[in-house]
Amino acid sequence: MIHPYLECGQIVNTHGIRGEVKIVPWADSAxxxxxxxxxxIDGKPVKVLNARVHKNSVIAQLEGVSDVNTAMLLKNKVVYIRREDANLPEGTFFLADIIGLDVVDENGVKLGTLKDxxxxxxxxxYVVEGERQILIPAVPEFILETNVDGGYIKVRLIEGM
Known part of the structure; x- marks a missing residue:
């Protein structure tokens, strides 16, 4: 089942004295x-009043958080987005959507399941668990096709993998 919310980062600290928080993003970019x-946060919607990129992190002002003490209460909290709010470019996918997919070789032979x-x-x-564990760099040379709807990832292995 595809979950309607996705983990997208973690609040790691406060920023300044006005209640801004520093979020380390778990996405391709801040x-x-x-x-x-x-x-x-904690299953509740929180309006973002302002957000900007700062050194590969996001500095955000959240509604209801106006001082450093309130911001400190959010430290180490995981931040989620609603899947339907995200506009992904054609042919891209969330990593959460490929965990658990079957991994097959060029001939369609199942090698295992993407575990991590x-x-x-x-x-x-990519960490593939099957008869043995296989580590596959996620580059076009080895990842031939990712078919989320079809439920598989087609890979090319080389000797020693």
Whole structure:
């Protein structure tokens, strides 16, 4: 089942004395998070009064948070967006939507299921669990097709993978 809300970041600290919070985004860019006028914290909608990118993070002024003490209460909270509020470009997808998909080779033979996505550096790595664990860099050389609606990811493996 596709969940209507997606984790998109975490409030890691306050910023200044007016109640702004610093959010580390769990998206491709901090700019993506700035496009939302409502975020969800603890299952409740919170209006975003102002948001800007600052050093790969988002500095946001949230409705009802006007001082540093109130902002401190939000520290370490996970921030969500509503899936239907996001406008994804054609051919892109949320990482949450591919976890659990079958992973098949070029001949359609099932290798396992996508269990996790690691981001050790700039490049993501897919963790596939099957008869054995396979780590696959998420680059076009290895990821041939991602079909969310069809429920599979087609990959090309090389010797040693």
């Amino acid at each position: 700019d993506f998070l700035c496009q939302f006028s409502t975020l969800y 996505i690691l981001s050790p550096s700039r490049q993501q790595v």
